[in-house]
Amino acid sequence: MPLPLSQTKIHAHEVDDQITLSYEDRFLRRKVLTSDCGARFLADFPSTMSLEDGDAFVLEDGRKIGVRPAxxxxxxxxxxxxxxxxxxxxxxxxxxxxxxxxxxxxxxxxxxxxxxxxxxxxxxxxxxFTPEGGAYGHGRTHSHSHGDADPAAPHAH
Structure with a gap:
């Protein structure tokens, strides 16, 4: 059974384990993950997160699982x-x-x-692969938010 994940995304210098994830896999909201040493845990954020090299999951038992790009x-x-x-x-x-x-x-x-x-x-x-974050994407270039603008209104890029 996966351990629940703290909903806090932290930047960790010392970790107990690591998880190696591709660029696509570092973009998630809710998913069961397995660390490089075999620890299973549930990532369950209130909204989709873009994880970066050096971020860490903090498990309910206090262990820190560091994120590294594959x-x-x-x-x-x-x-x-x-x-x-x-x-x-x-x-x-x-x-x-x-x-x-x-x-x-x-x-x-x-x-x-x-x-x-x-x-x-x-x-x-x-x-x-650690690409540059987009101006609107907060770490991702494919976000398409235009602030308070009407989403149905036509717009140019």
């Missing part, structure tokens, strides 16, 4: 016009990890072809 199949993007390439990626609402001299995105054959046409240098890599 290695994922990614596309490394480099080139002479990196800001322009980043703009094209962002214009397609793609999660993007921005680093000095390179961008990392999830592999997508359509985006790969677009970047190839833009003369980007592309390389398949396998590493943890």
């Amino acid at each position: 290695d994922e199949a990614l596309l490394e993007v480099t080139g002479d016009h990196l800001l322009r390439l980043a703009w094209h990626i962002g214009n397609r609402h793609m999660p993007c990890q921005i680093e000095t001299g390179r961008l990392l995105i999830q592999r997508d054959h359509v985006i790969r072809e677009m970047l190839h046409q833009l003369r980007a240098t592309l390389r398949d890599v396998v590493e943890p």
Whole structure:
């Protein structure tokens, strides 16, 4: 039986165990999870959370389970016009990890072809994926809130 989870998301420096999760798996509201050492627990937040590297679950018995990003199949993007390439990626609402001299995105054959046409240098890599949070997404780029605006009203991006 999974242990209930404290509904407090904390930043922990010392943990009793870890859980390694993909980018998609770090976005959750309610789910039974299993730590890297086999501890099962229920994550049950009042609303969907975006977990980041270094966050921790605090179990009812006081144990802390640290969150770390899993290695994922990614596309490394480099080139002479990196800001322009980043703009094209962002214009397609793609999660993007921005680093000095390179961008990392999830592999997508359509985006790969677009970047190839833009003369980007592309390389398949396998590493943890921690993309930049969106302005409205609080850690996720696909949130689509427009504040108090009427959700049925047309809007531009």
